[in-house]
Amino acid sequence: MSYLDKAALKVVGTRPIRPDGVDKVIGRASFGADHTMPGMLWARVKRSPYAHARILKIDTSKAERLKGVLGVVTAADFPNIANEEAFVGEGPMNFRDLSRNCMARDKALYDGHAVAAVAATSAAIAEEACDLIDVEYEVLPHVIDVEAAMAPNAPILHEDMFTAGVEPKPTKPSNVAKKITFTKGDIAKGFAEAEVIIERKYSTKPVHQAYIEPHACLVTVAPDGQTTIWSSSQGQFMVRAYCAKLLGVDMANIRAIPAEIGGGFGGKTLVYLEPVAMALSKKTGRPVKLVMSREEVFRGTGPAAGGTIEVKLGAKKSGRIVAAELVLKYQAGAFAGSPVGPGCMCAFAMYDLDNVHITGYDVVSNRPKVAAYRAPGAPNSSFGVESCVDELARELGIDPLALREMNAARDGTKTPYGPTLVNVGYLQTIEAAKNHPNYKIPLGPNQGRGIASGFWFNIGGESSASVHVNEDGTVAVVEGNPDIGGSRASMAMMAAEVLGIPYEKVRPVVGDTASIGFTFLTGGSRVTFATGMAVTQAAEKVVEQLKSRAAAIWDISPEAVEWRDGKAFPAGANAGSFEPLSLADIAIKSGRTGGPITAEVSINAQGAGPGFATHVCDVEIDRETGHVKVLRYTAVQDVGRAIHPSYVEGQIQGGVTQGVGWALNEEYIYDKDGRLENAGFLDYRIPVASDMPMIDAVMVEVPNPRHPFGARGVGEVPIVPPMAAVANAIADAVGARMRDLPMSPPKLRAVLDEIDPPRMAAE
Amino acid sequence: MSKHHVTTTINGEPVEYLCEAQQTMLDVLRDELGLTGSKEGCSSGDCGACTIICDGNIVCSCLMLGVEAEGRDITTIEGIAEGDKLHPVQQKFLEHAALQCGFCTPGLIVAAKALLDTTLNPTEEEARYWLAGNLCRCTGYDKILRAVMDAASVMRAEAGQ
Numbered sequence: 001m002s003y004l005d006k007a008a009l010k011v012v013g014t015r016p017i018r019p020d021g022v023d024k025v026i027g028r029a030s031f032g033a034d035h036t037m038p039g040m041l042w043a044r045v046k047r048s049p050y051a052h053a054r055i056l057k058i059d060t061s062k063a064e065r066l067k068g069v070l071g072v073v074t075a076a077d078f079p080n081i082a083n084e085e086a087f088v089g090e091g092p093m094n095f096r097d098l099s100r101n102c103m104a105r106d107k108a109l110y111d112g113h114a115v116a117a118v119a120a121t122s123a124a125i126a127e128e129a130c131d132l133i134d135v136e137y138e139v140l141p142h143v144i145d146v147e148a149a150m151a152p153n154a155p156i157l158h159e160d161m162f163t164a165g166v167e168p169k170p171t172k173p174s175n176v177a178k179k180i181t182f183t184k185g186d187i188a189k190g191f192a193e194a195e196v197i198i199e200r201k202y203s204t205k206p207v208h209q210a211y212i213e214p215h216a217c218l219v220t221v222a223p224d225g226q227t228t229i230w231s232s233s234q235g236q237f238m239v240r241a242y243c244a245k246l247l248g249v250d251m252a253n254i255r256a257i258p259a260e261i262g263g264g265f266g267g268k269t270l271v272y273l274e275p276v277a278m279a280l281s282k283k284t285g286r287p288v289k290l291v292m293s294r295e296e297v298f299r300g301t302g303p304a305a306g307g308t309i310e311v312k313l314g315a316k317k318s319g320r321i322v323a324a325e326l327v328l329k330y331q332a333g334a335f336a337g338s339p340v341g342p343g344c345m346c347a348f349a350m351y352d353l354d355n356v357h358i359t360g361y362d363v364v365s366n367r368p369k370v371a372a373y374r375a376p377g378a379p380n381s382s383f384g385v386e387s388c389v390d391e392l393a394r395e396l397g398i399d400p401l402a403l404r405e406m407n408a409a410r411d412g413t414k415t416p417y418g419p420t421l422v423n424v425g426y427l428q429t430i431e432a433a434k435n436h437p438n439y440k441i442p443l444g445p446n447q448g449r450g451i452a453s454g455f456w457f458n459i460g461g462e463s464s465a466s467v468h469v470n471e472d473g474t475v476a477v478v479e480g481n482p483d484i485g486g487s488r489a490s491m492a493m494m495a496a497e498v499l500g501i502p503y504e505k506v507r508p509v510v511g512d513t514a515s516i517g518f519t520f521l522t523g524g525s526r527v528t529f530a531t532g533m534a535v536t537q538a539a540e541k542v543v544e545q546l547k548s549r550a551a552a553i554w555d556i557s558p559e560a561v562e563w564r565d566g567k568a569f570p571a572g573a574n575a576g577s578f579e580p581l582s583l584a585d586i587a588i589k590s591g592r593t594g595g596p597i598t599a600e601v602s603i604n605a606q607g608a609g610p611g612f613a614t615h616v617c618d619v620e621i622d623r624e625t626g627h628v629k630v631l632r633y634t635a636v637q638d639v640g641r642a643i644h645p646s647y648v649e650g651q652i653q654g655g656v657t658q659g660v661g662w663a664l665n666e667e668y669i670y671d672k673d674g675r676l677e678n679a680g681f682l683d684y685r686i687p688v689a690s691d692m693p694m695i696d697a698v699m700v701e702v703p704n705p706r707h708p709f710g711a712r713g714v715g716e717v718p719i720v721p722p723m724a725a726v727a728n729a730i731a732d733a734v735g736a737r738m739r740d741l742p743m744s745p746p747k748l749r750a751v752l753d754e755i756d757p758p759r760m761a762a763e
Numbered sequence: 764m765s766k767h768h769v770t771t772t773i774n775g776e777p778v779e780y781l782c783e784a785q786q787t788m789l790d791v792l793r794d795e796l797g798l799t800g801s802k803e804g805c806s807s808g809d810c811g812a813c814t815i816i817c818d819g820n821i822v823c824s825c826l827m828l829g830v831e832a833e834g835r836d837i838t839t840i841e842g843i844a845e846g847d848k849l850h851p852v853q854q855k856f857l858e859h860a861a862l863q864c865g866f867c868t869p870g871l872i873v874a875a876k877a878l879l880d881t882t883l884n885p886t887e888e889e890a891r892y893w894l895a896g897n898l899c900r901c902t903g904y905d906k907i908l909r910a911v912m913d914a915a916s917v918m919r920a921e922a923g924q
Binding site for chain 2: 015017018020021022024025026027028029030031033034124209210211212213214260261262263264265291293294484485486644646647649650651653654655656657658680681682686687688689690691692694695697
């Protein structure tokens with residue numbers, strides 16, 4: 001069924017209090033590190049101090065002799081996993097790589113790479129024992145920078161890595177894992193037709209997802225191998241799959257229970273700790289708790305890829321873009337699998353272009369393995385493209401919104417990566433931005449306004465949900481996705497709408513791996529779309545059952561029963577004359593009319609509508625310090641239909657703020673030995689409350705007809721435009737074009753000094 | 764190593780515990796007393812997820828030792844509501860959807876409550892600077908500020924101001 005008639009909706013589109021809210025404001029919600037068990041041990045991980053080193057020998061004997069230590073594990077305690085692609089997490093993954101990322105085997109590939117772990121009666125003893133583990137290393141030359149890693153004489157991380165996607169097949173190993181290309185039309189012809197050509201190079205730094213909750217888990221392996229895992233992750237089924245594979249056990253022996261998750265943004269779509277804690281629990285026979293410190297989070301997990309973005313645009317003087325070329329070089333970290341694919345896909349998807357050529361390189365270097373981060377890959381490539389489009393607009397003297405409008409992708413546009421767009425709302429976001437009062441506010445000295453747009457394709461995928469009618473007519477909904485930002489509320493709202501009962505009568509829970517059918521992880525902006533679709537269909541099945549139960553009570557045909565406003569009615573006079581039966585009336589009699597009323601639906605949801613956004617950012621520059629203040633920020637986005645508008649706005653505001661941090665402050669800083677120098681929130685500065693203004697989240701609603709309520713993913717596209725929006729605003733304010741992130745005060749000062757050299761007092 | 768005996772008041776109740784000299788107040792709350800509402804995000808005083816009120820001042824409990832609680836009066840997130848009545852800050856956090864993952868929420872609510880104990884008339888800028896020691900990665904702070912400012916106005920009305 002479809003529920004696109006907004007006026008007919010009673011629950012969807014309202015702003016009720018989230019079902020898990022009270023627990024979270026009184027401190028009672030249980031997150032990853034909040035679980036304990038009797039007899040529990042505490043574990044700590046020993047990490048490599050070298051960026052690149054061969055592990056010659058690990059001597060754990062001194063650690064094992066320390067009083068209170070019950071077990072030590074190294075790579076020798078894990079099966080040596082074969083090279084095998086894994087479709088478990090978000091983005092490309094390999095079981096062998098993941099195993100070696102959780103516990104280094106043969107070589108340590110980055111500063112912070114796990115080399116051993118200890119379980120002891122206290123965290124302090126485990127920490128002390130880590131210091132007693134003697135690791136003999138042969139330090140190898142390392143490489144941090146992406147372009148240095150691509151150079152012919154670069155230190156090679158993996159002797160068996162040969163660049164895929166090039167012909168003939170290379171015979172020499174390389175740090176370039178993969179080369180990909182996307183082509184549309186004839187790029188040479190396009191540039192030949194161009195009247196203006198702009199060619200620029202941009203770069204971004206890796207940034208951490210910086211969820212406030214460090215990774216945490218508690219694992220218990222019983223003597224018969226039965227394993228229970230409590231952990232904070234974006235997917236309990238993902239945790240189960242990785243742990244089963246990495247430890248070589250059957251999935252049926254593992255039950256993964258999702259804790260409340262303290263932020264993820266893509267960074268918790270893979271495992272670091274669970275397999276290690278599981279190996280320690282197996283070895284010691286005791287439950288094992290393993291929690292990362294913030295320093296370990298920075299050194300050993302995430303980040304998002306950084307890299308270079310080379311953009312070449314050809315246009316007519318009218319502003320029509322006739323050729324677009326792009327080269328992306330993305331850091332993958334120590335193992336293959338940067339998000340360069342989505343970076344390529346999203347880069348030009350905002351534009352209706354005839355001639356496109358995109359090349360992407362996936363490059364390993366001695367950094368932590370990158371993890372997904374909100375629209376993985378798209379913010380980098382869009383920073384380049386949207387900055388370059390702004391440079392083009394300035395060159396041509398055309399308003400940046402008008403230039404985008406002229407070239408905008410719309411229904412019928414064939415994207416450079418293949419699909420043809422339908423039911424998209426990009427033009428509507430441009431229109432709304434243009435008409436927003438913020439776009440017309442006059443700017444003062446040293447103030448500037450920047451525009452940028454963004455695209456994210458969004459995904460659907462496998463989701464399961466069940467709806468159970470309780471004996472008193474209230475309803476339980478079980479879903480398989482960890483609730484990372486209020487999705488329990490939207491699940492309950494969709495179920496309540498379909499059933500015709502008040503939202504408060506529906507209580508949603510997130511099930512563990514044994515309590516609900518397989519559900520792909522929380523990511524790709526898929527939950528409200530795909531799992532929401534499963535919830536809706538399960539609720540519809542329950543409605544069918546309620547109708548047939550009413551029919552049985554009335555002794556009429558089920559087709560003669562109508563369901564509306566949470567009640568069964570005879571459908572017209574021919575059906576007979578009966579008092580309507582409420583859900584509660586039917587529920588209480590369910591034992592006598594066929595048993596419990598319940599439905600579970602498992603689907604592979606297709607038709608996730610892509611998301612477009614257009615952002616307008618106003619900044620003020622302090623010329624003396626190079627500090628950039630964001631004065632106001634307007635983020636317009638096609639959200640399809642907002643199920644719970646407050647949480648949709650929240651996604652937009654959160655994504656924007658992360659993007660502003662990426663633009664202005666955040667970066668990984670390595671010393672000459674390849675050690676991370678700023679592994680803490682003091683030196684890796686994410687935006688704080690006093691850095692930000694209120695953020696005007698403007699929702700444009702172009703319903704996605706493939707979803708019963710018209711929803712499309714909303715969580716990711718908000719982080720795509722901000723970096724270019726800020727850069728374009730800085731260029732507008734002071735004429736300084738910043739092409740390398742972050743646009744931190746010293747860098748902006750340097751550019752300002754170049755434009756307007758400081759004069760000595762004597763002059 | 765012998766443990767230290769500490770007598771203190773937590774959330775209005777007399778509490779005694781034994782702790783080691785190096786244990787932080789956050790360790791004591793979470794691991795010895797089972798008060799896991801205070802969260803550990805950094806253990807260096809940068810994120811504010813472990814914020815408590817000690818003798819009227821907000822402190823990061825990861826920067827305070829367990830033994831320092833001797834004779835003090837401590838409020839944690841578990842003590843902000845009065846029985847089943849939520850504090851206006853808690854209620855407004857819910858109404859304004861001022862939390863997404865909820866991990867920073869306890870620290871922010873404790874800090875915001877302390878702000879409103881100090882003044883019921885904060886400007887938005889004052890509130891932003893007061894809360895600048897509490898990191899939130901999900902919300903962009905917009906709805907948090909709205910919730911705090913709204914709570915202030917409710918409390919002003921309750922106080923007849």
